[in-house]
Structures are given as C-alpha cells and as structure tokens.
Amino acid sequence: MKAMIKGVGLTKIDQHWSKSIGELAAEACFKALRDAGNPKIDAIVVGNMMSGLLNGQENLGAHIAESIGMSGIPAIKIEAACGSGGAAVMWGAIGVISGIFRNVLVVGVEKMTDATNTEDQSSALATASDAETELSMGATFAALNAIIMRRYMHEHGLSEEDFSHLPILMHKNAADVEHAQLRYRISLKDYLESPYVCEPLRLLDASPTGDGAAAIIIGEEGDVEIAGFGSSTDLVETFSRDLTELRAVKSAAKKAMEMASIELGDLDIVQIHDAFSVIGYMCVEAIGVVERGKAHKFFESGDAERNGYLPINPEGGLKARGHPVGATGVYQVAEIALQLMERAGPSQVEGARIGLSVNIGGTGSNVTAIVLKR
Amino acid sequence: MKAMIKGVGLTKIDQHWSKSIGELAAEACFKALRDAGNPKIDAIVVGNMMSGLLNGQENLGAHIAESIGMSGIPAIKIEAACGSGGAAVMWGAIGVISGIFRNVLVVGVEKMTDATNTEDQSSALATASDAETELSMGATFAALNAIIMRRYMHEHGLSEEDFSHLPILMHKNAADVEHAQLRYRISLKDYLESPYVCEPLRLLDASPTGDGAAAIIIGEEGDVEIAGFGSSTDLVETFSRDLTELRAVKSAAKKAMEMASIELGDLDIVQIHDAFSVIGYMCVEAIGVVERGKAHKFFESGDAERNGYLPINPEGGLKARGHPVGATGVYQVAEIALQLMERAGPSQVEGARIGLSVNIGGTGSNVTAIVLKR
Numbered sequence: 001m002k003a004m005i006k007g008v009g010l011t012k013i014d015q016h017w018s019k020s021i022g023e024l025a026a027e028a029c030f031k032a033l034r035d036a037g038n039p040k041i042d043a044i045v046v047g048n049m050m051s052g053l054l055n056g057q058e059n060l061g062a063h064i065a066e067s068i069g070m071s072g073i074p075a076i077k078i079e080a081a082c083g084s085g086g087a088a089v090m091w092g093a094i095g096v097i098s099g100i101f102r103n104v105l106v107v108g109v110e111k112m113t114d115a116t117n118t119e120d121q122s123s124a125l126a127t128a129s130d131a132e133t134e135l136s137m138g139a140t141f142a143a144l145n146a147i148i149m150r151r152y153m154h155e156h157g158l159s160e161e162d163f164s165h166l167p168i169l170m171h172k173n174a175a176d177v178e179h180a181q182l183r184y185r186i187s188l189k190d191y192l193e194s195p196y197v198c199e200p201l202r203l204l205d206a207s208p209t210g211d212g213a214a215a216i217i218i219g220e221e222g223d224v225e226i227a228g229f230g231s232s233t234d235l236v237e238t239f240s241r242d243l244t245e246l247r248a249v250k251s252a253a254k255k256a257m258e259m260a261s262i263e264l265g266d267l268d269i270v271q272i273h274d275a276f277s278v279i280g281y282m283c284v285e286a287i288g289v290v291e292r293g294k295a296h297k298f299f300e301s302g303d304a305e306r307n308g309y310l311p312i313n314p315e316g317g318l319k320a321r322g323h324p325v326g327a328t329g330v331y332q333v334a335e336i337a338l339q340l341m342e343r344a345g346p347s348q349v350e351g352a353r354i355g356l357s358v359n360i361g362g363t364g365s366n367v368t369a370i371v372l373k374r
Numbered sequence: 375m376k377a378m379i380k381g382v383g384l385t386k387i388d389q390h391w392s393k394s395i396g397e398l399a400a401e402a403c404f405k406a407l408r409d410a411g412n413p414k415i416d417a418i419v420v421g422n423m424m425s426g427l428l429n430g431q432e433n434l435g436a437h438i439a440e441s442i443g444m445s446g447i448p449a450i451k452i453e454a455a456c457g458s459g460g461a462a463v464m465w466g467a468i469g470v471i472s473g474i475f476r477n478v479l480v481v482g483v484e485k486m487t488d489a490t491n492t493e494d495q496s497s498a499l500a501t502a503s504d505a506e507t508e509l510s511m512g513a514t515f516a517a518l519n520a521i522i523m524r525r526y527m528h529e530h531g532l533s534e535e536d537f538s539h540l541p542i543l544m545h546k547n548a549a550d551v552e553h554a555q556l557r558y559r560i561s562l563k564d565y566l567e568s569p570y571v572c573e574p575l576r577l578l579d580a581s582p583t584g585d586g587a588a589a590i591i592i593g594e595e596g597d598v599e600i601a602g603f604g605s606s607t608d609l610v611e612t613f614s615r616d617l618t619e620l621r622a623v624k625s626a627a628k629k630a631m632e633m634a635s636i637e638l639g640d641l642d643i644v645q646i647h648d649a650f651s652v653i654g655y656m657c658v659e660a661i662g663v664v665e666r667g668k669a670h671k672f673f674e675s676g677d678a679e680r681n682g683y684l685p686i687n688p689e690g691g692l693k694a695r696g697h698p699v700g701a702t703g704v705y706q707v708a709e710i711a712l713q714l715m716e717r718a719g720p721s722q723v724e725g726a727r728i729g730l731s732v733n734i735g736g737t738g739s740n741v742t743a744i745v746l747k748r
Binding site for chain 1: 394417423424425426427429430431432433434435436437439440444445446447448449450451452453454455461464465468469471472473474498500501502503504505506509510605606607608609610611622625735736739740742
C-alpha cells in the first residue's frame with residue numbers, strides 16, 4: 001500500500017494565548033480535513049513533546065480527537081523530543097502502508113507560551129537531554145548548542161560572523177510566508193548586535209518559542225507520495241558523541257532516500273532542522289549537500305535560496321517560520337507537500353518534484369527523514 | 375504479514391529507587407531479547423505516560439535505545455495515558471504487519487516512585503483527565519473514580535461490601551506471582567477496615583503506585599499471534615459521558631474480537647483494567663461478560679478465578695500485580711502470552727488458547743484491546 005498526502009492544514013505560529021492546545025490542534029486539523037475533501041478518518045497520530053509539562057494535558061490523542069468531534073477512533077501521541085512531528089508522520093504512513101487504516105490524520109502541535117516564564121520552557125525542553133548527566137547539571141538546550149558551536153568554530157576555523165548566513169536567509173524567506181512566526185528581515189548588523197544567549201550563541205542563532213499546529217491527511221490516494229522515510233537514534237548525551245557530526249541525520253536521510261530510490265542530486269528542495277544556526281549547518285553537511293565545515297560557504301553563496309541550486313527551508317525554517325517543538329516535523333512535511341502541489345505561494349520553488357525533510361530530536365539523538373515525491 | 379510474539383520480559387513491580395527509568399526498561403528488554411533468542415531489532419516502541427513529569431526524561435525512545443546498546447534504530451514513545459502500553463503493543467504490531475520492520479521491541483515502563491511526594495504523582499496522573507475542566511478544578515483520579523463508584527452504587531443498588539470481591543480475588547491471585555507488587559491476601563475485614571481515599575472509594579479499591587517495565591518482541595514468527603486489536607477513544611471529561619458505562623471498552627473489544635474472528639465464548643482468559651474496583655466491574659460488563667450492574671455477582675461466584683468459568687487477571691491485575699501506568703498494557707499482553715505458552719507458573723490457566731486484554735487510559739477515554747491466540 002502506498003502512503004499519499006491528500007490534505008494539509010497549518011496554523012500561523014504565534015503566541016496563541018486565547019486557544020487551548022486542543023483548540024490550536026483543531027484549527028490545523030479542520031483545515032487539513034477541508035483540504036482533503038473531508039474523508040472518513042480511521043486514526044489520529046499526534047506529534048507532541050511537552051503537553052504534560054507545559055499544558056497539564058496528557059492523554060493528548062483522546063483530547064484532540066474530542067476537540068475535532070472524532071471521539072471514538074484510535075488516537076495516540078508520539079513523543080520523540082523535537083523530532084516528534086517527523087516520527088508522527090512516519091508512523092502515520094506506516095499505519096496506512098499496513099492496510100490497517102485507510103486515512104490517518106497526523107497533527108503536530110506544541111503550545112509553548114502557556115509556560116508562565118522562560119525558565120519553565122527551558123526546563124521542559126531540557127527533558128530532551130539526558131536527565132542524569134545533562135539536565136540535572138543545569139545544561140539548557142542553548143548551553144549545549146553553544147558548546148557544539150564553539151567546538152565547530154574551533155575545528156573549522158570559523159568566526160561568529162560565519163554563522164550569520166543561515167539566520168539572514170531564513171528571516172528573508174519567512175518575511176512573505178503567512179504562517180511564519182518572525183516575518184521580518186535581519187541584517188548582518190542586527191545579527192552581530194543581537195545579545196548572546198550563551199556565548200558564542202546569539203539570540204539570532206536561536207529559533208523562537210511559539211505555539212503552532214500542522215496537520216496532514218495520509219491515505220492510499222493523494223497528490224504527493226511519502227515515497228521514503230528513515231529514522232535513526234543516537235546517544236542522547238551530547239558529550240558521548242562527536243560534537244560536530246549529526247550521525248543520526250546522515251543515517252536517517254540515507255535510509256529515506258534509499259527507500260524512495262532517489263539520490264542526493266534528485267532533490268529539488270530540502271527542509272533542515274535549524275533549531276540553532278550551527279545545527280542547520282551540521283544538518284546540510286550530514287545529508288551530504290556539502291563537506292563538513294563548508295556549510296557557511298554554501299549558505300553565503302546563495303545556493304540555498306529559493307531560486308538557488310538546492311533551496312533550503314523556503315518558508316524560513318525553524319529560525320523564522322518558527323519551531324513549535326512537536327509540531328515542527330509536520331510543518332516541514334506539509335510545506336514540502338504544498339511546494340510539490342505548487343501551492344506554496346510566494347515561497348514556491350519552481351518545478352519542485354522531490355523533497356527531503358529532516359527533523360531532529362535532542363541535540364541529534366532522534367531523527368526522522370522523509371522523502372516526498374510529486 | 376502476521377504479528378507474532380516471540381519473547382517476553384518482565385521486571386518485578388516495586389519501588390526501584392536504585393534504578394533509573396532507562397535501567398528499569400533495560401532489565402525488561404534484556405529478558406525479552408534473551409527469551410526471543412536475541413533477534414536483530416529494527417525498531418523500539420515505548421509505552422509510557424509520565425517520564426517527562428516524574429523523571430525529567432523525554433526523548434524516551436532514544437534514551438531506552440541507548441540504555442540497551444541499540445542507539446541507531448528508530449525509537450519512539452507512545453503516550454495514551456494509562457492506556458499507553460496497549461497502544462504501544464498495537465502500533466508495534468502495525469509496524470510488523472506493514473512489512474517495514476521485521477522485529478519490533480515494545481517496552482512499557484513507568485517509574486512513579488521518583489516523585490518526591492504523592493501529590494506530585496497525583497498531579498502527574500491527573501494530566502490524563504481534562505486539563506481545563508477537571509485537573510484545574512483539583513479533581514484527582516481517585517476523586518473522579520469515587521464519583522463513578524457512587525453513581526454505580528446508586529444505579530445498581532450496591533453496598534460498599536459488594537466491591538470487595540474484586541480486590542480480594544486480585545490479591546489472592548498475586549500472592550504467588552513473582553513479578554507482582556502486592557503479594558499478600560486480604561480479607562473482607564481488611565477491605566472494610568481500609569481507609570477511604572475518597573469516600574466511598576477505599577485504599578483497597580485502588581491499584582498501587584509502583585515502578586515496573588514489561589517488554590515483548592513482535593516479529594513475523596513466534597509462539598503466540600497478535601490475532602486482533604482494536605482501539606477506541608471517548609470524551610476525556612468524565613462528566614460528559616454516561617458515568618457507569620465504558621463505551622470505548624465495548625467498542626475496542628468488539629473490534630479486536632472481530633479482527634481475530636472470535637466470539638466472547640471463545641475466550642479462555644481476560645485481562646481487565648482494574649485501576650479501581652468499580653472500573654474493573656464496568657470493564658467486564660463492557661466486554662459483555664455480564665450485564666451492567668452484575669459484575670459483583672460474577673466475581674462473588676468464583677467464575678473469575680483461575681480455575682473458574684472465565685479467569686480474569688490470574689496474575690492479580692492492576693490491583694495487586696501492580697499498575698506502573700504506561701507499562702500496564704504491556705504487562706497484560708505479556709502475561710496472556712506466557713499463559714498461552716504454558717509458562718505462567720502457579721498462575722497458569724489450564725489449556726488457555728485465546729486471551730483478550732483491555733487497557734484503559736483516563737477514566738475510559740483511550741482504550742486498546744488485544745486478542746492473542748496460541
């Protein structure tokens with residue numbers, strides 16, 4: 001059985017203080033259902049990381065089923081840290097491929113601004129790291145990524161300025177995208193003047209916190225095929241790994257492309273997981289687009305632009321479209337689907353037929369890659 | 375493709391203060407892997423509800439993969455409140471049926487005693503109820519179930535004593551089961567003298583909190599077939615439903631039996647979700663074993679005993695074997711598998727060939743039923 005995408009629905013990523021997590025998810029689900037012509041849904045797979053910690057709501061599958069008037073059908077939540085959305089898409093596709101379900105509604109949702117202060121958000125995010133050796137030592141995600149960035153600079157002889165190319169392009173891309181969170185351009189001056197979150201990592205290296213939901217309907221028929229997927233884990237503790245290589249990205253992307261019978265050169269568009277500039281760089285390197293340590297040149301050259309050699313994140317990526325953690329992987333897949341259906345509006349990449357999305361959990365420990373084909 | 379169980383591993387349910395959640399899960403996984411002859415595992419599906427809230431550890435799939443030296447393969451956590459374990463088994467089976475994975479390791483784990491006080495446990499458990507209309511009003515799970523019990527007594531004219539039959543049988547069953555948490559018998563006098571947690575619900579109506587992990591290996595070949603499964607959701611908020619009927623149990627059990635091409639009379643053994651005595655009663659009624667309001671008679675008659683007409687929870691059920699929330703659904707399936715393989719030791723039901731397990735999330739809002747056949 002094939003797994004096809006037959007409908008897509010996105011909410012704007014924002015601070016949705018007036019909406020509960022169920023209402024936010026419902027907005028994306030209703031849009032996707034309408035887009036797909038309201039097929040009968042047989043199961044719901046939710047991608048989410050922190051609803052228990054930030055919203056006091058587990059049992060999230062049943063809660064969202066209820067929020068869209070579909071109580072009765074099977075509904076689960078899948079958690080794989082910041083890679084929850086990608087994992088939900090993959091398992092939703094498996095549900096259809098198995099022949100057990102005809103139509104699966106996959107919805108990624110995260111409501112991060114419910115937390116009363118940023119410390120709560122940081123603590124919740126830190127549960128994606130190792131509880132005993134990282135979280136308990138007070139290592140926030142920004143701190144871990146600052147260490148990765150420092151090491152990457154050391155190994156490849158980079159300056160801080162070299163990291164500006166990714167956020168500048170992401171903000172440029174997001175500026176005309178309706179569902180994006182940060183719709184404004186930034187300059188090199190803005191980047192260099194933005195405060196350190198954790199030296200050398202600046203505010204403009206970091207993706208924002210926000211609330212958002214993205215939904216897709218996967219069925220046996222549709223416009224875009226989920227032609228391949230691959231998922232890989234790696235050691236959770238950052239310091240147990242080579243700090244500057246995303247092994248699980250390399251392996252997951254390889255598996256997904258093999259399953260889809262494509263090669264790197266076949267890709268028309270790629271969604272990378274740029275939670276921080278350095279992770280975005282390491283991501284394109286792990287996929288094989290450029291050699292290790294050369295990503296800044298790739299972004300500087302214009303090759304990653306919408307009309308470039310290999311467009312990366314034409315909707316602005318995690319940095320500027322936004323990164324509502326458990327929803328991100330579904331946004332990535334939904335955006336590629338819209339591109340392949342030629343419905344991406346101002347961010348449209350001309351003639352895109354094959355796309356790859358890479359969604360990362362932790363600092364590189366739980367990755368799902370998905371290949372879509374028109 | 376068929377989904378078969380080829381290995382089982384259980385930890386004793388206890389207060390495992392010296393073990394992290396990863397170490398606890400690993401113990402069950404290693405036992406299951408050895409039992410299955412150490413096959414190559416292609417994916418890990420974890421059933422767990424509260425690792426973020428109680429153990430500060432999300433990204434639990436990658437964490438458990440690392441704990442057993444299997445970093446690299448896909449690994450996710452599935453959350454469906456107290457029904458997480460059953461949902462993990464179902465999706466693990468779907469993974470094999472799809473042909474995507476040859477061998478899936480399903481492990482349910484919950485480490486509840488990490489919480490520093492019972493209030494933290496109660497708050498974490500309450501995230502299975504509706505955050506806006508139940509949790510925020512201070513309704514604990516014991517409180518919600520006490521209200522259900524009061525209504526059930528009112529509708530069916532029952533006394534408090536009528537609820538004693540289930541816990542007395544469960545404690546009797548657990549007494550000789552090695553992995554059970556509460557291995558002692560209780561008398562009617564013990565029951566009636568046990569304190570109210572929330573009137574009319576007594577301490578001896580409630581399943582204990584504990585730490586435990588259960589693992590099974592699902593593959594294309596094995597001794598016991600996962601012949602059918604069904605999952606149903608219902609409204610999360612208790613008061614939106616008929617308080618004394620578990621509609622989602624009725625529907626999920628029906629789907630699972632239809633998929634397995636069996637009828638109620640074919641069952642040799644049933645695992646019910648007796649988180650509280652009244653839920654155990656409503657569960658056997660929803661499956662169709664007895665009419666509504668008659669479950670107490672069924673348990674009083676001896677029909678539910680190991681050598682009775684239809685043995686229920688021969689290992690002591692949630693009440694006495696224990697209820698490590700997200701692990702429970704995997705314990706239930708593993709126990710039936712051991713029964714069908716004639717490896718259940720003192721709890722063995724003679725000649726058992728077909729079994730049904732029912733795992734409930736919330737107060738009846740997320741249910742997975744699974745039929746196993748020898």
